[in-house]
Amino acid sequence: MRGIAAHCPFCLLVIAIVSLAGCDPRGPRHRFNGWAATPQAARLVDYRDFLRRQKVEDALPMESLLRSGRRWRRCGVTEFAVPPESAWANMVPTLAAVKQLRADGLLHGERTASAYRDPVFNRCEGGSSRSKHLANNALDFDLARATPSEVARLCAWWQRHGPALKLGLGFYDADKIHIDTSGFRTWGYDYTRKTSLCTRVSG
Structure with missing residues (x-):
């Protein structure tokens, strides 16, 4: 040398x-195309067809919707995962909410960080034992340096539309959020409402 x-x-x-x-x-797209040719992606087409019938296929690119989590390398799992068929329907209302959020300029689909997780990976990822990712009802997003005004817009949207959508909005920090449709609620880094950025905005 x-x-x-x-x-x-x-x-x-x-x-x-x-x-x-x-x-x-x-x-990521190149890696997704490579993964899609493996046996682990056997149900990919079926899942896509199911979402198309539910009219939510266009909510997110498939390479974003099937992201397993941020720590996939560290945890020794694949970057992408098709959820069990029994859980496919659980993602439909969440994707419907995402479509609305994207239409209003509040989310970008290419920044999806995590969707379905199996129990073993969820533990390695640091997820709660009650995580909605286990049921394929949740999505995590990276907001890429969200400004206070952008967070305020997101919280205002959640307060206005969240009750009807049963939208849960969690903040790991200002740049990393969680969305599910398992109940209208919000929380922050310690999983309590008091640390949610939306509580600070409304307060």
Whole structure:
């Protein structure tokens, strides 16, 4: 390596760049396409067809809807997962809410961080034993540097539309949120209402 550096000072930089790129040279869509060709994705088409019949297929790209979680590498699971068929219907009302949120410019589907989780991965991910991800009713999103005004808009939307949608809105922090349709409620980092950013906004 010293010989390379002496004769080609830029070679080390090139090697470093190639090495870093080799850690994960493919984007999420490319990885999804590769995963979709594996036996683990056997029910992918059936799930997509089910969502199409429910008129929510266009709520999120499939590579976003099937994201297992942020810690998939650390936990040794696949980045994508098709939920059990018995839980497919649970995602329909949540996707209907997501369609409305996206139409109003409050969410971006490509920033989905987590959807269905099986019990083993949910524990590794740090999820609650009562997590709605286990039932395929929840989605986590990264908001990418959400400003206070954007959080206020989201909370105002939740207060207005949440009761009818049975929308649950949780904040892990200002940039990471949880959405489900298992009851109108909100919470913050410690899973209590008092730490929700919506409580602070309304207060």
